[in-house]
Amino acid sequence: MHVGWIGTGLMGEPMARRLLGAGHRVTAHNRTAGRTGPLVELGASAAATVAEVKGEVVITMLPFPSEVMAEVLEGAAPGTVVVDCSTTAPALARTWAAQGQRRGVAVLDAPVSGGPAGAGAGTLSIMVGGDPAAFERVRPLLELMGSTVVHHGPPGSGQLAKLVNQTLVAGATLAACEAYALAVHGGLDVGRVRESVRPGVAGSPLLDYLWSRLAEGDLEPGFKLDHFTKDLGLIREAAGELPMPGTDRVAELAERVRAAHGGERGTQAMVRVADR
Template sequence: MATIAFIGTGVMGRSMAGHLLAAGHTLHVHNRTPAKAQPLLDAGARWHATPGAAAAAADFVFTIVGFPQDVEATYFGPAGVIAAAKPGTVLVDMTTSSPGLARRIAGAAAAQGLVALDAPVTGGDVGAREARLSIMVGGDEAAFEKTRPLFEKMGKIVIRHGGPGAGQLCKLANQISIASVMMSWCEALTFARRAGLDPARVLESIGSGAAGSVAMSVLAPRALKGDFAPGFYVKHFLKDLRLALDTAAELKLDLPGTRQAQQLYDEVARRGGNDDGTQALFRLYAERG
């Protein structure tokens, strides 16, 4: 059994940490909003007031926070992880963040006798609850193998893609793909509604064929019911799209579909949808129509 610190117990992290706790591991937790950690504390986790205090108690440190600036503060702040963790600790950032920041964390960790992995996930709130996330990992291979049994408590697909930053690059590829998928089902169902069809019945007809996707099968039914509660926040998806476009620019690569998705989600955010789920894009199409 491992001693684990888990920092970030929001929509995703609370379920992910819960699987580790349920497996019998000792869990130390920190979250900016203590109330969001309460279910884990009720189940036996131990609370710490700072990321560093949680990290100091653990052999593995997992983080999943909101934005790259949150990652930076968590790792490099005065009460941060790198300054407090014991030599030999494995640090695992599961936030979708900058590949460059992942490489910087790995370098700073190594200088302190630590090892860092970047391991963003996909699968949304349902995948987190059901422990069937896809986990994309970058970093040292030996540290990856050491951490694999813990990854496998949270996800079904666990793949190392290369050195530091490689997990983040894979996750950005995932978000690039999702960006166009989200536009596609929103446009298809908006078209169906305007043409006089019942979009729910159209979804039933096309959702299991070549047009189908997880986004269509999970998010489209929510949108049709007017349920825009976040499984994955618009504000976080916008962050991911910006990271993808910035990285694409460094690679001298044009991604027109991703640029269009960013413009549409920027409008969702301007209309007050930052804290809605990504399926709120469908509402934008309806309001425009």
């Protein structure tokens, strides 16, 4: 299948690599042109502009897909399936699906969870909303990138499922960072604490990831604070009048850490929340 791919960053590049490895033809574009180089070395074609990205299926994996979606829909031929793997507002996903339908283009919202490691291993969780027939058409592609692929319902449903996921991630990230700080403050061997915690209900892949990075003093991103705070804003928007005091507090603290240490830092930088 010919796949157009837009966005070859921390997540997009390893995801597109999975499709190339399975023999699919990929035309890739990234705003920073050099970022498509590794995919080109594997056989992909590079597109200099969004308008040059063509395919039976066009997949976007971007921090802010609204910057390109209008151009994607304008350039897509009738019958194309556009799959947005970014995290956006459910209302925006519904708008794009309606716009696509008027042009004979199916638009699926299919955000992912699992981080760069999951993207490279093909073990992402992919949450899909949109037309069921279009979903079945692209399911084989999605299953190359994810070990869990679930269709949640009409347009916007995938994005809402992702925001539920991000609500859980938000609380767990802050808790993991505060727990790490407590262990260090008390003079414990963090490796031994993790050994004790891992088998119980508090253990998780997220805790393993955050603590291993913190133990190395590594604040480089698997998931950037800029994107974390963006998602927290989307959660608040989707919740509307629903009270979410815990998530609101995480959002407030994340903004403080981002302002102090930079949005390019990974979410493990939340350990710095007590910094003055």
